Structure formats: C-alpha cells, structure tokens
Amino acid sequence: MSVVDGRASVLTQDDFEELARHAIRTNEALRLEFVNGKLGVKAVPDGDHGRIIAWLTQICIQSRQGLWLFPDQGLRIETYRKGNARPDGALAPIDTFVGQGEWASTDGVLMVVEVTSGDADTDGRDRVEKPRAYAESDIPVYLLIDRDTCEVKVHSQPDGERYEVVVTVPFGKCVALPDPVGIEVDTEPLKDWVH
Template sequence: MTPSPGTEARPQMAIDDFEELARKAPESVTLQFIDGKLVVKPLPDQLHGAIVMWLLERCLQQRPDLRLYPEQGLKVESYRTGRARADGALAPLDHFVRQEGEWADPDGVLMTVEVTSHDYDTGLRDHIHKRDGYAGAEIPVYLLIDRNAEKVVVYTDPRDGEYQTRTSFPYGATVKVPDPVAITLETEKLKDYTR
C-alpha cells in the first residue's frame, strides 16, 4: 500500500493517543485511524444493519466453523499502525476471545466486510482506505457491499499492500467468494435493502 503523502512519516497523532480518544468517543460515532488519519463515522442506518445480518446468516449456514463478528476493531495496514472497525470480520469461532483490548490483531481473519453508508466519505473510506488497510494486513478476502452502486465487490490475493484481484457483481447475481472463505451468496435479497 502506498501511503498518502505525509501520512506515514507524520500521522495526525500517535496510535496510543488515538486509542485513548476512541475509548472516550460518544456512542453516536465510531472513530477509526486509517492511513495516519482520524476518521469519524456516524452510526449506520437500519438497512445497513439488515445487510450485515443477512450476510452473517449466510456465513453461518455455509461455514458453521466460522463467525462473522460485527463491528470488530482491527489493527490494519502493513505495520499494524492503523485501526479500522470492520462491519464484519470472518474468523474461526472464539478467534478473538484471547485477544485483549478493543483492537485485535488481524492474523487469522479470513475476510473483512464493509457495507457502504450514505455519508459523504464512504467512497474514500470503504473503496480505498479500508480496502488498502485490509490488504496491507494481508486479510485474504475483502467483501464490499456497495449500496450506492448496488454491487457486491470481492477483493482477493493481497500482495504488497494491494489486492491483486477485484470482481464486481450486480445485486441479484450469484457471488462465489473463493477460498479460504468458500461461500456462495445469492444476492437477490439485497434488492430489498435499497432505498
């Protein structure tokens, strides 16, 4: 992942300062620290939650050995200098039990999921910054459910901070998420969750 100019050498704050700030943030927002920048995200709407629940059920049905952990805080980017709260992190059952603190190491996470919001910076945050952070952390699959474009995008094969493969599907398509996730999503239901 190529850092934005000036962010790797001079992030907006130290990671410890960010973690302290995130602990004290009001419940109406979620704070993240991506690419050296503080990101403030409002709480998601009801349709966002419905999509996450839909995906959680699909994962559990097809991969009962795994769990999709909603709103999981992860240490991301190449040197674990970022902090992202994934809409979902797919990992083995009880994977995060032995990790302490709010921000878990991403090792062992098979897939991260983001569902776009309708706020002003969702394009940058979900399509670029978080994608690159997850690739930098070498998470094998990044699944993006883009509500604005009504598409499901699957990113795979992270190398050198970038996903090498990107496959996009319109709502209604059959999406085969490859190994190590190995699930199939019939996405017709996502049409019910559009505005």
C-alpha cells in the same frame, strides 16, 4: 495528538485508542477509525445496514461451521502506518478474538465486510483506503457491499499492498467468495435493502 511549541504532532496509535475509548464513553453513536494515517468517523448504521449484516452472518454460519461474522470488531491494520479499523463484519473462527481487547490482531481473519452508509467519506474510506489497508494486513478477502452503486465487490489475493483480484457484480447475481472463505452468495436480497 499533542501540541508542542504551538504545533500539532502526529496522532499515534496509542493516542487514537485513548481518543476512541473516550468517544465511546461519551457518545455511543460515534465510531472512530484511524486509517491511512487519518482519523475518520463512520456513520452510524441504519436498519437496512444492520439487516444486511444479519443476512450475511446467517449465510456464513450456515455455510461454514465454526466461523462467525463479528460485527464491529476493532482491528489493528496497516503495517506501515499502524491503523485501526472497525469493519462492519470480520469473518473468523469463533474463538479468534478471545482474550483480545477492543483492537484485535487480524491473525485468523478470513474476510472483512464493509457496507456503504451513504456518508461523504464512503468513497475515499470504503472504496480506496480500506482495500489498501486490509491488503497490507494480508486479510484474504475484502467484501464491499456498495448500496450506492447496487454492486458487490469481492477483493482477493492480497499482495501486501493491494488486492490483485477484484470481482464486481450487480445486486441480484451470484458471487463467489474465494478461499479461504469458500462461500457462494446470491445477492438478490440486497435489492430490498438499498436507500
């Protein structure tokens, strides 16, 4: 963001990427995103958060050979506002991000995953803004593991503005991650990793 004649100008994607690079160099615990035209800071994941991502990674690679759940891969999202998100996981073929920088294209991404961290921005960010941004980016599946409500929400069938189908199940039930993911997940273990 720059100041012109005493007024702050709009943060551009290039400005954001420079700011994010600087933030990472000065504070590794800081995770910045630029979603829905707003700068956001994600909470640093706790141990249970990391265990959930490890659990889901194991399920994905055992179920679908050649895929990997990339933790914290920066993605360029949103066609309208040009945003940047760092989902907790991005499921894609193993070579999808080869040769790309910190902020990669969403081409080839089958699913993005967010695990709530209990911070003040979770409601707006993970439950409202990110589903819209991921749908605008035409990512086929958005999986929200909501530790606050003890539910899993599977968003699918993006129409360019939103996901047309959202399936919600409580922790402990099985849920299908629809094609192109095509994996059935028993969410029982998630009960052990809530705060």
